[in-house]
Amino acid sequence: MPLPTSIPSFDELPLQKGDPIHSAWGLWGTGPESALGSLNYLTDELVLKTMKEEVRTGERVGLNLPLDLVNPPLLGRVGFEQKVIDKHPRVINDDVITFNTQGSSQWDSLRHFAYQGDKKFYNGTTQEQIHASPRTEINSLQSWTTRNLAGRGVLIDYARYAKLHGISYEAFSAHPITVEDIEAIASEQGVKFAVGDVLFVRTGYVASYKAADQTRRELAAQGRWVGVRQGQATLEWLWKKQFAALASDCPGFEMIPHAEGEGMLHPVVLSGWGTPLGELFDLEALAVLAEKHNRWSFFFTSSPLNYTGAVASPPNATAIM
Template identity: 25%
Template sequence: MCESTDVSNVPGVAALFEKLPKNWGRWGDDDEVGALNFLNPYEVLRGAAAIRQGKTFTLQVPMGSPHGDPVWPGRTGAKRMNVMDRGMYVAGKADALAGGLQYADDMMVMYLQGSSQYDALGHTWYGDQIYNGFDAMTTVGGLSKASVLPLAERGIVGRGILIDMARFRGKKYLDRGETFNHVDLVAAAKAQGVEIQKHDILLIRTGWIGKFYKVSAEEFYDNFLEPGLTFSPELVHWFHEMEIPNLVTDTIANEVTVDPVSGVQLPLHNALMRNLGVTFSEIIALDALAEDCVRDGQWTFLYTAAPLKVVGGSGAPVNPIVIK
């Protein structure tokens, strides 16, 4: 995801956001996990009931890939470096341990949101408040409120449903800047023979991350404008009424990069994440899962995820596991 969305210079936008529903205080003044509160033991069992075949899928993209890693423009992909390997012993730079044991060791430098990842609820804001009304100053030097740590400590488990928007529109991947809304999601689900239910973890495939691995970086990032959900008050109310706990997509920012009507960048990060506490998971690999869903006709499953427990983090890498 990008840095915080600034709407202060767009007339009427901040006022519009303030008219939209909020879940602030719904689970107490100290709540830091937002809509994940909907995922109670009943919802975990509802997710488990969707397991029919025992198939498993991991949804993280590779880290430190030779092709590069899909990241928000301005960020760099993960850099992995060997600090110990066979070459150290051959060169006489290291001695084997007692008994002859040798080993390899390495380290990685990366943006915490430089791979498949979860956003902390305090990751973006407008004005002076982040999720649940916490002061935006609590983000200085690390998030002391609404960081990724409470999400990681809680974990995310429930019934997931995959909506293949690219396939619904007859494409390998959606076009640059192509948009869709909640009405389109419901229609796509109907075409798949499923129904989005209250408290479902919503996975949306656009094909965009899959495209990253099929084209050059120059082509992928040229005039960067991702496809995705587009803002409207109606869409926000739909998420609120459906009590969606988690939005998961195969794009870098979970929504169209620039709203085509207002020109605001990433308004849903405020309208859904900041206001409603909907957790965002981005850069998720959905192509293999989608292909399997087409083959067996099963579009619902148990979805599980546990981002890394990064103290004060605005996000953290994750490798979600789906069980069908």
């Protein structure tokens, strides 16, 4: 669909009386494209322009953690299981895997986290609509998979910034990354944001998790982590930037537990704006490559799993420099 001729200010949200706080239901119309939310920014023209500008060396790094890395599972989720099947008498193997789609690197769909008080997902979808039959499609990831995700990624490397500036923090604690931090890092890295960017925030969580022994990983499973700070200032800044998607290497993009008096970002970002949230992305090799080239923007692609009613999916993501 054509991009909106103008984006309302944050103060103009919600767009319609009676809709949940800060929501932008209707911004992308009512047709099939509305299910894409902010992914509508990733037009063919923008993707082509980004490829020409961002792909310079051809170096590629995957952004996906192993499906079986996180153990014990976070947030009480089901862990990864694999069965390797010997198809005797033929010398052939198959395997069958079972996993929670949010157990490792993942995209959250627009049916994952509702406005809790209003009990509404993106564009007013209810839990009853989602569960009306065993496998409904409304607000699922499947609408994204027709053309997948591709565009300009921008890495904000907080872990690097903290090390350079002597900021000490625990990855498995509620350490906040503020808008002021992000702007300072962008300035140091020479990053200029553009509408339709995919914002990646490297918190250092994945690096800490990979280095942790089992005792430390059990601490991580208690559900505390570094992340972007919640609150009105963060929401207003994110809305002004109009990113196509948001992602980080921590389990929730935003820090958990959130600061007292500041509601979570998830309901507004996912169910209010239709902006995908990526979590537990592996940004370690990308950070090395970005520092090598002194360039923190890149071409990004992602191909989520394609099945009816997906709530979340491994991103199958690649950054190309």
